[in-house]
Structure formats: structure tokens, C-alpha cells
Amino acid sequence: MYKIEMYFGRDRPNERQVCDREFYDFIADCVIPRFPDGFTVLDGFGLWKNAHGKIIQEQCKILVLIIPQWENADTQVKVYHIRNSYCNRFNQESVLVTVSGLIESTF
Numbered sequence: 144m145y146k147i148e149m150y151f152g153r154d155r156p157n158e159r160q161v162c163d164r165e166f167y168d169f170i171a172d173c174v175i176p177r178f179p180d181g182f183t184v185l186d187g188f189g190l191w192k193n194a195h196g197k198i199i200q201e202q203c204k205i206l207v208l209i210i211p212q213w214e215n216a217d218t219q220v221k222v223y224h225i226r227n228s229y230c231n232r233f234n235q236e237s238v239l240v241t242v243s244g245l246i247e248s249t250f
Contacts, residue, residue, distance in 0.1 A: 144210070144246050145212070147223070148205055148241045150189065151166070155234050155235070160202070165233070170206075173228045174225055184204055185207065186202070187203045187204070187205045208222075209245065211239075
């Protein structure tokens with residue numbers, strides 16, 4: 144199993160912040176159709192350096208997916224479509240995507 148985390152910044156250049164309603168509309172449009180088996184969304188706060196070298200502090204939403212196979216090209220296409228859709232919809236420079244393996248366990 145693999146854990147994919149996607150970090151969606153909420154600040155937009157020269158605009159108001161992405162509100163909860165807009166974010167959850169995005170989830171309904173772009174994430175649920177691609178990963179209908181489920182996922183988790185967390186609130187976060189982070190720092191990052193933009194393309195101009197400026198340190199940005201902002202609130203974010205973190206999407207956590209647990210999937211059986213990252214190497215599957217279909218899964219990668221879905222994740223990258225979500226990332227690109229968010230950047231285009233909300234005028235974002237990037238969305239951080241991390242992938243890590245999980246050890247399967249039974250409780």
C-alpha cells in the first residue's frame with residue numbers, strides 16, 4: 144500500500160483565499176470521481192519558497208490517499224490531473240505531492 148499526500152495552498156496571488164466551499168467543490172469535481180473509495184482531508188499551515196525566492200506562509204488543505212499501487216500509470220495520471228486542475232482553477236504555482244510506502248498491518 145502507498146500513501147499519497149497532496150498539499151493545496153489556499154492563498155491566491157492578488158485575490159482572496161480559497162474558501163472551504165470552493166475547496167470542497169473542487170474535491171467533488173476532481174477528487175471523488177477519481178478516488179471514490181475514500182480519502183482524508185486535513186487542515187494545515189506551512190511555509191514554502193516560491194519561484195521568486197520569497198518565503199510564503201499560508202493555510203493549506205492536505206489530501207491523504209491510501210492506494211494499493213503507485214506505479215500504476217492510471218493512478219499517477221489521476222493524481223497529476225488533480226494537481227494540475229487545482230493549479231489552473233485557483234491560480235497556484237504548484238501543489239506538493241509526496242508518495243510513501245506503507246506496511247500493511249492487521250489490528
